Amino acid sequence: MKNIEVLFYRSSFRFVMIALIAASLIGTASAAGQKIVLTGSSTIAPLALEIGKRFEKLNPGVRVDVQSGGSTRGVNDARAGLADIGMASRALKPEESDLMAHRIAIDGIGIILHRKNPVQALSDEQIKEIYTGKITNWQQLGGEDRKITVVNKAEGRSTLELFLHHFQLRNSDIHAHVVIGDNQQGIKTVAGNAGAIGYVSIGTAEYEEAHGTPIHLLPMAGVPATVANVRDGRFPLSRPLNLISKGAPSGMAKRFIEFAQSAAVDDLVTAQYFVPLAR
Amino acid sequence: MISSQHNISSLSRADATLARVTGSIALAVAVLLGLVLMLLVKESWPVLAGGGWTRFFAGEGWFPAGGQFNLLAMLWATLACSAGALFIAVPLGVSSAVFSRFYSPNWLVMPLRRIMVLLAGIPSVVYGLWGLTVLVPLVARWEPPGASLLSAILILALMILPTVALTSEAALAAVPASNLQGAAALGLSRKGIVLGVALPAARIGILTGALLAAMRALGETMAVLMVAGNVVQTPASLFDPVRVLTANIALEMPYATGDHRAALFASSLLLMLIVTMLAWLAGRGGAHANV
């Protein structure tokens, strides 16, 4: 028994030693400098990661570590000091007034249908009736005879809160057929079901529509769902993407937040299909 | 062999050391696992304390914002998904193990095992992605919304099949060749050998495998989350969207605070309770089979 353990140890030990040596060789290249830790919203995480990489390039010796885990986690970690900066894809709530939000981008939310669905516009009232289960077939809205599949977001997601607030609904009123978590799951669900209706980030939906995913965006209250209209503030449904700090930021965190809000990262914001700040 | 010769005087000492070493390792593992339990109990204590657990089985449903934490619908959904997946995966998995041991041409044994190992190693998110983009639209064409109990069962069956197949194969391989040769010498047909000798002899291993598969099915999160539809309701048909306990935890944990968070931790305690009961039942079954 001992022999076998020793053997297992030896071989895996050697493997790990080699890995460790290799890793430490790579490690020596980056000087031990300052580290900024960001945690929170999975929506913002890819953008923050890219901003972090550019920030690292401009500030040698600084490291930006981005961890995802949800907006609530971002708020809690920023408050508890586990993270230097939190990320939240929503505005701060009244009970979070001890924290400061720093907007870095905007995200519009639009209604999408399957491309095969001939319905081209829905009024707010119709959308409300679909989501509360009063209208259950597209025929009732001038479409084909097809059951409506209502795609809703899971409890706690900021897009859901935004949607409910805009349509003056409570989540318990909604008769959903599919409840989803992340944005791409919404797009894929609607793309795979000709009778589905859902709401997702406009930038991503524009991209997917342009790249052949069988969905189409609906205008809302007569305003076409485009990134340009979100930036102008004409589109009714949008949310801020925020960095969160405990009190006024200082030092490296302050520099990072200012950098993330500057025009120097507009191309990164656009590359993640969000809407840059209007300046 | 690598081991040296043992003389009589070192016998007992080596054994005692080994017993102590393995014993303390086992204890360390038990402590580690105890810590997981402690975390769960500590985090769910706010809703468990003071008889709050009754809230999990009463009330109108799962409305965490309104303080309603009825888990029953999700409990039934979880059990239905796992039972359905086992119903498909166990026969198929045991069959393919039997195939490997008794029917397969030699050249096919290794490729088949590789396939099983690969199936076991595909990340659940990839199964989920595949399910969401291929399986769900197929089911939706048949009966919308597609994201349903049926899709969840099919994906889960695919995911636990390798566990059943590999453990059954290992169990069948452990049946002494002499037993099989004896049966063959008695003139039993291949079917007689498989059903009469090999499978009964391997039943404990197969049961262990099925149990592991059941646990995997009960605990699986990402793939089910993507294909099951996640609507909190007691399933009335195979085409109803359902939400299982694990998907509920994954969907809401990052956004939960206070009692809601505690209720989510408590729902994973409930899952563990189910698994414990399963393990106990399987243990009893195994004990009976031994007699």
Place this chain on the structure above:
Amino acid sequence: MFKNHSRLNDQLLTLSVWFSVALVASVFFWVLGDLTLHGIAKLNWSFLVSAPENAGRDGGIGPILVSTLLILSVALLATIPLGLGTAVYLSEYTRRDNALARSIRMSLNVLAGVPSIVFGLFGNALFCIWLGLGFSILSGGLTLACMMLPIFISLTESGLAAVSSEWRHGAAALGLTRAAALWHVLLPAAAPAITAGLMLSIGRALAETAALIFTSGYVDRMPGSLSDSGRALSVHIYDLSMNVTGGDEPAYGAALVLIVLLVVINGIAASLSDRFLRLRITTS
């Protein structure tokens, strides 16, 4: 008459066994074919070695591969000795009705049913915060080890338990110590089960997403040491497919790499267990 009937039955069983295997294999090729179709365009050398760019849409998965291998080595290094030790203790040094053994066995069974996201939160609380390891490869690997232990121990123990007790008696009669009997007789005889346990554990570890998001983290930089945060392949695939618009193709590419990696690692595991346990796993 009876004989005909039984031959028919025999053929029926043969047919259904062949049918199930064909079904399993065809579903497998369906899944793998789909993955290959979508991901093959991405597969080339630079994808394997270069760093991800533009949130993973461009560039490759080099640092992520390194992180994944490091996390897996940490996990295996913890799981194999702990798992073998526990399994041997349970099966060789305790009676089946021993209270400690029963409670260990029970907690193992119970833990197999804990959802992976809970392990993630546990690992985050214990390793990242309490032990101060932070988001790191070490935290991720140790959390994975906690998840792999139940499977590995359970299969190893059942493999040892399935070895006929006559072998033990025989070994004792030959004057072998228990340690020697384990090494020469019992572990080799249990090799198929141990290998199966190892492979399933590795598969589980490579496939794990939820637990790693909270422990080894999201950072996609080349790790400098085991105390750095490093993104695992499965986390990368999840992020690309669910969170990054236009990330499907690299997600499928990364999934293909993960599968190839699994084949390679399993091959190594199989040949190691062949060598050390001195029994070919193909017993047929």
